[in-house]
Amino acid sequence: MHVDEAASAPAGAVTDRKAAARAAFAGLATEPGVAKPDPILVVDNVVRRFGGLTAVNVEHVEIQRGSITALIGPNGAGKTTFFNQLTGFDTADSGEWTFNGRKMNGVPAHKVARYGMVRTFQLTKALSKLTVLENMRLGAQGQRGENFLRALFPRLWRAQEDEITERAEELLERFKLAAKRSDFAGSLSGGQRKLLEMARALMVKPELVMLDEPMAGVNPALTQSLLGHVKDLREQGMTVLFVEHDMDMVRDISDWVIVMAQGAVIAEGPPETIMSDPRVVDAYLGAHHDAPLSDAEAERQLAEAEAELELEAAETHGEAVPVNTATTAGPGEAAGDGAKAGGRKEAGDA
Amino acid sequence: MDWILVISRAVEASIGTEAVIYALAAIGLNVHFGYTGLLNFGQAAFLAIGAYSIATTVTTFGLPFFLGVTIGLALSVVLALLMGIPTLRLRADYLAIVTIAAAEIIRLVVRSVALQDVFGGTDGIQAFSGGFYALNPYPEGDYNIGPIIGFDENTMWVLTVGWILVALSCGLIYLLMKSPWGRVLKAIREDEDAVRSLGKNVFSYKMQSLVLGGVIGALAGFIFALSRSAVQPESYNTELTFYAYTVLILGGTARILGPVVGAAIFWGLLILVGTFLEEAVNTGTITFITTTQVGPIRYMLVGLGLMLLLIYRPQGIFGDKREIALDAR
Amino acid sequence: MRRAVIAFTAFLGGLIFLLASGPAMAWADGEGLKGSLKNQGQPVNGVKISVVDENNAPVGEATTSATGDWAIPVPKAGMYKVTLDVNTLPQGVSLRNPDRATLTVQVFEGNERNVLFALVSGDAADEEAAAAEAEDSWWTRLAQLSFEGISLGLTIALGAVGLSLIFGTTGLTNFAHGELLTLGAFTAYVLNTSLGLHLLIAAPLALVIAAAFGYGQDRYFWGVLRERKTGLIGMMIISIGLAIFLRNLTLFLFGGESRPYNEYVAQEGIEIGPIFATPKGLIAMAIQIVVLIAVGLALTYTRLGKATRAVADNPALAASSGINVDRVIRIVWAAGTTIAALAGILLGTTQNLNYQMGLQVLLLMFAGVTLGGLGTAYGALVGSLIVGLFVQVSTLWIPPEMKTVGALVVLIIVLLVRPQGILGRRERIG
Known part of the structure; x- marks a missing residue:
């Protein structure tokens, strides 16, 4: 289906890596927080609240080394927020997690990387106004020329820069961006930017690659190529954790699936069976409109919404400013229910 | 109308001390704003620190001139740290407000009656530049450059030192911006979260940028103080910063020579228009304004020019549209 | 107590004058000495001022004009002694510090140097004033300063609410907002002095003009820029250009000196409990409170107010739920400009008009908005009141000239501890 795999790794290794990853998960229970044989990332009791809304509340989760793990869940399940906690882009209210046995809570984002x-x-x-190649070079770690004083003396860093450039060129070649190397990144198409971002992340030489919706907004043709690259990461010995809300994307490439809903991990399992798990069906059908509602469901939701409205009306009469859960300015009552639901969704996903 | 006077004044201004001061101030801003995307609205504070360091060291405390220079450089580093620590982790507009506040704090402190003994209050400080002019290699006399412009020996000395500083600063920025260090700065301007995700300590780089630009601002302050042999608090108000931004945008942000070209054009044009109008009023060509109204007219044109530049040529006169930092959020 | 207030006011008047005269005069030709003699903000005319040079050779003499101004040109840069003839002061007015009837000042090349004589009402010998001040209890001063602080805070708040609403709905940090105060004040001034309308007629007319100006500003300028997809930082710098333009336009049209309205210039102060105030000050305060409450109620209860908050929270969502975002923004501009103009007019009645009056309040408005939390109108109100109170009350401990410094330092410290401002949400800073 795509040539990169064959180019970068011998055909035998492909099946080996995949088979090894699948074997590691064999026979595991599908309970949330199930222990993995060789976890690279172990998360305990991570909680993040926005005002009155608990966006993330993950009790325990482990990510198996050398595998592709998908983190799925309906919109607003807290996947991205959870990602932000783990990578140091947002501060968790509580909880701890270890990466390769090293405690990572409270570690700033750049150190996590x-x-x-x-x-x-x-x-x-x-980085729109840098060239594609400069974008790539930026990803390299331990650059001598990134020190202020050494930067002034090019011969101290020129040799390293050449090595970095060589590695960047190789990656660009692999990601089919070599022709664009001296274009501004801003001139790339959406899909090419996704590719560039993934390639740039590889410049860091990571052990664990965490992709936040790598396939979002990419046209179907490029999606296949992206999927290929993700698989390729595993073939090179990296661990992949990626967020996706579309279940169908996940089935093809992941070795293991973790499902989040309303901030918590509700189920785990192999991709073939996870969608038939009743908890997952509930989460996808119950919480949001990603799937059609059954008649009974719809009726129950309607009744709930009405009760909520009545309650709110009663509150509004008593107070000067109706208090919204997440805002002081309370935009909800003006923009209608759509605004309120949207506001919550945003707080959760941001 | 004396056209020779109008043109010679304009040309003198475009290479004169004002141009040097604003070129240096804008080079500092270019590091902050052009390359790193930091909205520093308190560049005047760094100039004030530089100028008052020399003045107080020499006049108030009777210490040598070069100690004043050293203190000025050290204090500009301290000021950058003080401005950066509370704000560099926050959204861009917070830095703008804190820097503008810091500049006002410094101006109000140096002009205060309570500290008049140290900073000279609203009168400022004089008689500190002896040590600098003692080094003047130019013998007394007028020095003509080309057929119509000329400077006295002291101005020549200030200009020589000033333009050397401008050249050195530009060289420094050139080396830095071609290096991986400069690459990190430019990347931060584009998207600091992306840079963070690639393992760079964004806070540290922003701080380094703030310090570097601030120190260059202090150099501008040195030249400001020495060229006038006096410091006055009102010279270091917020408008100075705004004019420095105009200079920077005029010449083109994120370009090595942008601030220098901008400063020359800004002052050349400003004095050209000013002298032309004054001459026109004096010779009776224009009768509906007075000479005191010429000043405001010039600055109305500055404001208008700044607006038109941002609207129609945000990349500046010589800039490359694809590289400008201004269309960011 | 009364003396302390008068002395303080005279001092403030002097300070404002000094602030005003800086850059404007820097470009004047030739050296000279000048000043403006004021007592309680009122010009004092007919006072003789003489200048001698270092060798006591007379240089010139002048008598203050009806506006209290005087100017004496000097032949060259150098040291000069300026003497105010105490005997020519009007009855009941004297120097605050009798020892400073002669001042030695230095004039720089090309500099028209300002010389300030601080005056007080009454026979105000030093000891008497000092004794009166000592009698005042600390609590009386606190009450007086708190009153003045609230008054200042309300003025800041009028400007800051508009600034905050514009920021909230469009994302623009409007550096030209101070100039909206100045323009409002001077529009009323033109109607008042040139057309001879009473201020009570001129002021409402000026507000109508301001509303039209605010509406037009968005309709024909900012709205167009938004459509061109001009970046927010670009717009911010454009607003700086606009501020420079408008400020110098005012300077061009009206000159650098302070001007009073025709009415409500001189008013006897009245004492209410521990507080000493002028009736115009009290009325201005009442108007400010009424307007701010009206704005608050409108934001909370009217359809338009709710729509405004919805746009501020999420413009795309507001648009998709049927709110005409452009219309809301235009009305915010019109309303914001109108209340800023009102602030300018009220400021003009209490401390005279000057082309820099808006600029002087701008930083305090920014401080108030930031302190309260960027983009929340209620936050701007609370933040402004805190800034105003802090500026005035801090003079109990620090010299009055440093009061702005204190407020700005507190702003920076608050940002360190609580970056989202007092009423802001944590998420907002992300």
Whole structure:
């Protein structure tokens, strides 16, 4: 289906790595927080609240080394927020987690990356006014020329820069961006930016690659290529954890699936069977409109919404400013229910 | 109308002390704003620190001139740290407000009656530049450059030192911005979260940028103080910072020579328009304004020019549209 | 007590004058000495001032004009002695410090140097004033300063609410907002002095003009820029350009000196409990309170107010739920400009008009908005009151000239501890 795999790793290794990953998960229970044979990342009791809303509340979860693990869940399940906690981009209210046995809670984002845990972003962060090649070079670690004083003497860093450039060129070649090497990253298409971001993350030489919705907003043709690259990471011995809310994307490439809903991990399991897990069905059907509602469901939701509205009306009469859960300015009552639901969703996903 | 006077004044201004001061101030801002995307609205504070360091060291405390220079450089580093620590982790507009506040704090402190003995209150400080002019290699006399412009020996000395500082600063920025260090700065301007995710300590780089630009600002302050042999608190108000931004944007942000070109054009044009209008009023060509109204007219044009630049040519006169930092959020 | 207040006011007047005269005069031709003699903000005319040079050779003499101004040109840069003839002072007015009837000042090249004589009402010998001040209990001063602080805070709040609403709905940090105060004040001034309308008629007319100006500003300027997708930082710098333009336009049209309205210039102060105030000050305060409450109620209860908050919270979402975002922003601009103009007019009645009056309040408005939490209108109100109170009350401990310094230092410290401001949400800073 795609050539990169064959180019970068012998055909035999492909099946080996995949088989090894699958074998590691064989026979594991599908309970949330189940122990893995060789976890690279272990998370305990991570909680993050926004005002009155608990966006993340993960009791225990382990990520198996050398595998591709998918983190799925309906919109607003807290996947991205959870990602932000783990990578130091947001501070968890409580909880601890270890990466390769090293305690990582409270570690700032840049150190998380240096320890070998590198993430990408849901909204691609290509550095528009740098060239593609400069974007890549930036990813390299331990650059001598990034020190202020050494920067002034090019011969102290020129040799290293050449090595970095060589490695960047190789990666660009692999990600089919070599032709764009001296273009501004801002001129790339959405899909190419995703590729660039993933390639740039690899410049860090990570052990664990954390991809936040790598396939979001990418056209179907490129999706296949992206999927190929993700698999390729495993073939090279890296561990992949990626966020996705579309279940179908996950089935093809992941070795293990973790499902989040309303901030908590509700189920885990192999991709073939996880969608038939009743807890997952509940989460996808009950919480949001990603799937069609059954008649009974719809009726129950309607009744709940009405009760909520009545309650709110009663409150509003008593007070000067109706208090919204997450805001002081309370935009909800003006923009209607859509605004309120949207506001909550945002707080959870941001 | 004396056209020779109008043109010679304009040309003198475009290479004169004002141009040097604003070029240096804008080079510092270029590091902050052009390369790193930091909204420093308190560049005047760094100039004030530089200027008052020399003045108080020499006049108030009777210490040598070069000690004043050293103190000025050290204090500008301290000021950058003080401004940066509370704000560099926050959104960009917080830095803008804190820097503008810090600049006002410094101006109000040096002009205060309570500290008049140290900073000279609203009168400022004089008689501190002897040590500098003692080193003047130019013998007394007028020095003509080309057919119509000329400076006296003291101005020549200030200009020589000033333009050397400008050249050195530009060289430094050139080396830095070609290096991986400069690459990190430019990347921070584009998206600091991305840079963080790649293992760079964004806070540290922003701070280094703030310090570097601030120290160059202090150099501008040295030249400001020495060229006038006096420091006055009102010279270091917020408008100074705003004009330095105008200079920077005029010449083109994130370009090595942008601030220098901008400063020359800004002062050349400002004095050209000013002298032209004054001459026109004096010779009776224009009768509906007075000479005291010429000042405001010039600065109205500065404001208008700044708006038009941002709207129609945000990359500056010589800038490359693809590289400007201004279309960011 | 009364003396302390008068002395303080005279001092403030002097300070404001000094602030005002800085850059404007720096470009004047030739050296000279000048000043403006004021007592309690009122010009004092007919006072003789003489200048001698270092060798006591007379240089010139002048008598203060009806606006209290005087100017004496000097031949060259150097040291000069300026003497105020105490005998020519009007009855009941004297120097605050009788020892400072002669001042020695240095004039720089090309500099028109300002000389300030601080005056007080009454026979105000030093000891008497000092004795009166000592009698005042600390609590009386606190009450008086708190009153003045609230008054200042309300003025800041009028400007800051508009600033905050514009920031909230459009994301623009408007550096030209101070100039909206100045423009409002001077529009009323033109109607008042040139057309001869009573201030009570001129002021409402000026507010109508300000509303139109605010609406037009968004309709034909900021709105167009938004459509061109000009970046927020670009817009911020454009607003700086606009501020420079408007400020110098005012300077061009009206000159650098302070000007009073025709009415409500001189008013006897009245004592209410421990507080000493002028009736115009009290009325201004009442108007400010009423307007701020009205704005608060409108934001909370009217459809438009709710729509405004919705736009501030999430413009895209507001638009998709049927709110006309552009219309809301335009009305915010019109309303924000109008209340800023009102602040300018009220400021003009209490401390005279000057082309820099807006700029002087701008930083305090920023401080108030930031302190309260960027983008929340209620936060701007609370933050402004705190800034105003802090500025005035801090003079109990620090010299009055440093009071702004104190407020700005507190702003920085608050940002360190609580970056989202007092009423802001934690998420907002992300």
